[in-house]
Amino acid sequence: MKGDFLDLKIAELSKLSTDEKREVLSFFHERIVAFNSELNAFLEILPIPDSLSSGSLSGVPYALKDNILARGTRTTCASNILKSYLSPYDATVTARLKNTGAVLLGKTNLDEFAMGSSTEKSAFGPTKNPWDLSRIPGGSSGGSAAAVAAGLVPFALGSDTGGSVRQPAAFCGVVGYKPSYGLVPRYGLVAFASSLDQIGPLTRCVDDAFTVFKTIAGRDINDATTVNGKIDLRAKELPEADLKGLKIAIPSDALDFEGLDERVKSRFLEFIERLAEKGAEVSFVELGILKYVVATYYLIAPGEASSNLSRYDGVRYGERVESENYEEMIKKNRDTGFGDEVKRRILLGTFTLSSAYYDAYYRRALKIRKMISNRINEVLHEHDFILNPTAPTLPGKFGEIGDPLSYYLMDIYTIPANLAGTPAISIPVDPVDGLPVGIQLMGRRYADLELLSTAKQMEKLSGAYNNGLAKIPERWLHV
Amino acid sequence: MYKTVIGLEIHAQLSTKTKAFCSCRADVFELEPNTVICPVCTGQPGALPVLNEKVVEYAVKAALALNCKINLRSTFDRKNYFYPDLPKGYQITQYFTPIAENGFLGFKFDGDEKRVRIRRIHIEEDAGKMIHQDADSISGASGSLVNLNRCGVPLIEIVTEPDISSPKEARLFMELLRDTLRALDICSGDMEKGALRCDANISIVDEERGLSSNRVEVKNINSFKFVEKALEFERERIIKALETGSDVNRETRTWNFAKRETISMRSKEEENDYRYFPEPDLPPLQLSDEYVERIKERLPELPQQRIERLIREYGIPEYDATVLGSNARLSSFFEEVAKSTDKPKEASNWIMTELLREINRRGIPLEKMPIGPEHFKILFELLEQEKISVKIAKELFPLMIETGKLPDQLVKERGMEQINDEKLIEDIVLRAMESNPKAVKQYREGKKGVMGYFVGAVMKETRGKANPAAVNEIVRRLLES
Numbered sequence: 001m002k003g004d005f006l007d008l009k010i011a012e013l014s015k016l017s018t019d020e021k022r023e024v025l026s027f028f029h030e031r032i033v034a035f036n037s038e039l040n041a042f043l044e045i046l047p048i049p050d051s052l053s054s055g056s057l058s059g060v061p062y063a064l065k066d067n068i069l070a071r072g073t074r075t076t077c078a079s080n081i082l083k084s085y086l087s088p089y090d091a092t093v094t095a096r097l098k099n100t101g102a103v104l105l106g107k108t109n110l111d112e113f114a115m116g117s118s119t120e121k122s123a124f125g126p127t128k129n130p131w132d133l134s135r136i137p138g139g140s141s142g143g144s145a146a147a148v149a150a151g152l153v154p155f156a157l158g159s160d161t162g163g164s165v166r167q168p169a170a171f172c173g174v175v176g177y178k179p180s181y182g183l184v185p186r187y188g189l190v191a192f193a194s195s196l197d198q199i200g201p202l203t204r205c206v207d208d209a210f211t212v213f214k215t216i217a218g219r220d221i222n223d224a225t226t227v228n229g230k231i232d233l234r235a236k237e238l239p240e241a242d243l244k245g246l247k248i249a250i251p252s253d254a255l256d257f258e259g260l261d262e263r264v265k266s267r268f269l270e271f272i273e274r275l276a277e278k279g280a281e282v283s284f285v286e287l288g289i290l291k292y293v294v295a296t297y298y299l300i301a302p303g304e305a306s307s308n309l310s311r312y313d314g315v316r317y318g319e320r321v322e323s324e325n326y327e328e329m330i331k332k333n334r335d336t337g338f339g340d341e342v343k344r345r346i347l348l349g350t351f352t353l354s355s356a357y358y359d360a361y362y363r364r365a366l367k368i369r370k371m372i373s374n375r376i377n378e379v380l381h382e383h384d385f386i387l388n389p390t391a392p393t394l395p396g397k398f399g400e401i402g403d404p405l406s407y408y409l410m411d412i413y414t415i416p417a418n419l420a421g422t423p424a425i426s427i428p429v430d431p432v433d434g435l436p437v438g439i440q441l442m443g444r445r446y447a448d449l450e451l452l453s454t455a456k457q458m459e460k461l462s463g464a465y466n467n468g469l470a471k472i473p474e475r476w477l478h479v
Numbered sequence: 480m481y482k483t484v485i486g487l488e489i490h491a492q493l494s495t496k497t498k499a500f501c502s503c504r505a506d507v508f509e510l511e512p513n514t515v516i517c518p519v520c521t522g523q524p525g526a527l528p529v530l531n532e533k534v535v536e537y538a539v540k541a542a543l544a545l546n547c548k549i550n551l552r553s554t555f556d557r558k559n560y561f562y563p564d565l566p567k568g569y570q571i572t573q574y575f576t577p578i579a580e581n582g583f584l585g586f587k588f589d590g591d592e593k594r595v596r597i598r599r600i601h602i603e604e605d606a607g608k609m610i611h612q613d614a615d616s617i618s619g620a621s622g623s624l625v626n627l628n629r630c631g632v633p634l635i636e637i638v639t640e641p642d643i644s645s646p647k648e649a650r651l652f653m654e655l656l657r658d659t660l661r662a663l664d665i666c667s668g669d670m671e672k673g674a675l676r677c678d679a680n681i682s683i684v685d686e687e688r689g690l691s692s693n694r695v696e697v698k699n700i701n702s703f704k705f706v707e708k709a710l711e712f713e714r715e716r717i718i719k720a721l722e723t724g725s726d727v728n729r730e731t732r733t734w735n736f737a738k739r740e741t742i743s744m745r746s747k748e749e750e751n752d753y754r755y756f757p758e759p760d761l762p763p764l765q766l767s768d769e770y771v772e773r774i775k776e777r778l779p780e781l782p783q784q785r786i787e788r789l790i791r792e793y794g795i796p797e798y799d800a801t802v803l804g805s806n807a808r809l810s811s812f813f814e815e816v817a818k819s820t821d822k823p824k825e826a827s828n829w830i831m832t833e834l835l836r837e838i839n840r841r842g843i844p845l846e847k848m849p850i851g852p853e854h855f856k857i858l859f860e861l862l863e864q865e866k867i868s869v870k871i872a873k874e875l876f877p878l879m880i881e882t883g884k885l886p887d888q889l890v891k892e893r894g895m896e897q898i899n900d901e902k903l904i905e906d907i908v909l910r911a912m913e914s915n916p917k918a919v920k921q922y923r924e925g926k927k928g929v930m931g932y933f934v935g936a937v938m939k940e941t942r943g944k945a946n947p948a949a950v951n952e953i954v955r956r957l958l959e960s
Contacts, residue, residue, distance in 0.1 A: 068525070077524070082524065195759035225761075307569050310559060310561065312524075315566075325618065
């Protein structure tokens with residue numbers, strides 16, 4: 001029966017007997033221990049608990065990106081500055097999963113403080129792509145994506161600030177879902193850019209994404225940016241959707257983007273044909289905003305980050321370097337504690353927020369953000385969804401992209417959803433040359449259930465699935 | 480002629496039960512260090528602020544009392560700087576759109592109507608407290624300790640326009656502001672405990688030469704007295720500079736309590752760039768007209784209104800009304816006494832002198848004093864009926880407070896009744912004249928001062944109980960006959 005656990009959806013796992021659930025936990029725990037040395041997806045592996053709690057996710061194992069707090073675990077953010085930081089409390093999502101009986105098996109690798117798109121920026125070494133160990137898994141939730149893709153856990157949580165759930169999901173051939181901003185509490189998620197950050201699940205199918213989303217979403221008294229009553233979370237299953245007659249907008253400027261890999265483009269266009277065959281009304285729309293999104297993002301996100309990361313001074317917690325005086329101490333702590341990418345973004349953000357440049361950069365970026373949101377809402381008013389490739393490229397080799405600008409362009413298709421607060425999901429389509437390709441469906445703000453229902457129908461047109469679950473590479477099928 | 484221009488920035492700690500953005504208790508003064516803390520107020524990774532609604536209510540109360548325009552939509556912003564007592568590396572404040580603007584506080588000063596305009600009131604959070612070893616500040620200290628209890632305690636910052644024209648006026652403004660915040664029951668007003676803090680900006684205008692000095696900011700003023708003292712010191716320092724044809728630096732100075740002088744902290748060039756930007760963790764604060772209206776309806780009587788009413792209703796002088804009206808408890812006690820005795824002027828005199836003296840001397844608050852309007856009523860009757868003299872009444876007063884007994888009872892118990900018997904007084908005076916003819920002669924030769932000797936003799940023999948008016952009259956009559 002053992003290998004069959006990889007063929008079960010979360011809902012099915014949660015319905016097993018207690019004895020079977022124990023088997024399930026051992027099964028996944030064994031896989032983590034066996035494969036992590038190759039994948040480096042986990043930064044901390046937790047023991048199986050002695051007893052199981054009841055609830056809708058009772059006995060279902062999962063992993064958390066290591067920027068989400070869970071009491072009894074370290075939360076390092078893959079940074080030296082927090083390498084021995086013990087979580088003093090549970091994030092709201094962690095508490096909600098605990099309350100439903102889900103079992104945390106480990107904390108996953110990421111780009112330091114979630115700043116990156118490859119998991120190469122982790123202070124503890126990169127995570128490998130399960131489809132090709134010489135390639136990046138994407139990022140920043142690369143550890144969570146790789147863990148799910150290799151079947152080490154049925155689901156994992158990631159955080160998505162500019163595509164950090166969706167892009168690694170695309171690179172690893174799994175489902176990555178970023179909910180509408182304000183639906184999933186951020187309390188206990190180490191902030192990168194607070195107005196953009198949203199926690200989301202990485203799973204092997206849309207049904208599972210919905211199951212996890214239902215558990216973690218909903219107003220939180222500890223997070224003033226969460227909303228109430230925008231969405232009905234009581235539904236047991238996703239409502240039925242029909243692709244027929246759906247109005248789907250394809251951003252023509254996304255397809256014209258010179259950085260778009262031809263192989264990705266052709267897979268995407270093939271998929272659109274299948275959609276059209278099913279009766280979807282596909283039309284090409286010029287968004288006109290794509291050329292601003294990366295610049296806008298790299299003014300706003302580092303600005304917020306430069307402030308959010310100020311607390312890591314080594315005074316109350318975190319690593320501290322012996323120094324002569326206070327100023328020298330925090331300078332040394334931060335100099336040795338942060339990696340280059342984090343420093344780059346703190347510097348950038350400090351600059352854009354400085355009083356001399358605030359109007360020219362940050363304030364203007366807020367205006368452009370508003371403009372981008374308006375344009376997206378306008379398109380989503382006339383269409384049900386916007387569909388594009390999740391990432392412009394296939395997962396690259398380690399170190400392949402050196403300069404920051406090209407690196408930042410990896411997120412060009414995913415950033416708009418963060419700027420506009422809209423929900424978006426990446427699902428895998430047929431691979432190219434053995435490498436996964438993802439497409440992203442974006443919907444109206446708070447129309448998350450419609451988005452998931454439609455994505456579920458689209459899964460049926462994809463060759464990346466087997467029995468309703470995303471395929472796991474041969475290499476990881478048997479321990 | 481030199482004109483003094485002063486503007487104040489006041490931080491008032493709000494006396495809410497819990498902190499501004501978490502549920503830790505807010506009254507942390509003198510509690511064991513680092514015991515009233517949580518993930519939010521110590522800036523743990525992933526923690527988020529949630530606004531305490533009481534803070535908003537208190538801020539709106541203050542804003543209404545200070546005649547401000549309430550911004551129904553205000554926003555929170557971050558003020559970024561590094562310091563060990565600021566766990567997040569930023570302070571949550573309201574920079575771009577404060578909760579209230581454009582108000583004023585009016586009061587009487589030297590008979591003039593004075594109005595100090597309020598530029599803005601905004602909500603923010605307090606920082607922690609530090610103790611430095613072997614130095615006054617972190618630079619040069621061999622070690623520093625930080626206590627995070629105070630982190631996140633709610634504050635309102637009240638910024639005035641530069642409408643204050645003397646150090647004394649600044650002090651009066653601060654005292655009236657304290658009384659107003661106390662009347663609203665939103666701040667303890669204790670400057671000594673840091674619940675009310677004042678930074679002052681001062682500049683001097685040389686009107687003859689038509690030039691203005693640089694502006695100096697004085698921080699760390701921790702008592703009402705020092706508001707005046709620090710600004711007086713600064714005024715003199717600036718005028719001295721102007722008189723030698725130079726100017727003071729544009730800088731921030733700190734009031735040194737021990738040396739009674741201000742010393743330089745930092746020049747304006749050394750100031751931080753706080754990199755203000757909208758706080759993404761807190762949505763804009765949206766209030767309704769109804770909400771503001773409800774708070775307005777429930778505002779208590781404010782000191783300035785009370786002072787005006789006391790003058791109007793009881794006909795007492797402005798000075799008395801100011802002293803009594805500054806404190807709700809004191810003024811309502813006064814009103815009870817004034818009503819029950821029907822003698823407002825006397826009531827005000829006795830309360831302002833004798834009662835306040837006893838309160839200060841004994842350190843017992845008014846509400847713990849064992850006397851009430853009845854004591855005053857009987858005391859005034861005894862005086863009116865000439866059963867006791869004013870002198871005896873003043874002796875009785877502390878006895879009333881010690882024992883709680885009514886004055887007529889004390890008079891009886893202690894035989895303190897006034898002697899009005901003219902025959903008895905005459906006898907004593909005549910005896911004294913007999914035994915000291917020389918003094919009688921001196922008086923009759925024009926040394927009227929000698930009269931006191933005979934008055935004293937009577938008082939001595941009656942142990943002070945003789946009716947002083949009667950004694951004076953009898954002594955004069957007998958000496959002049």
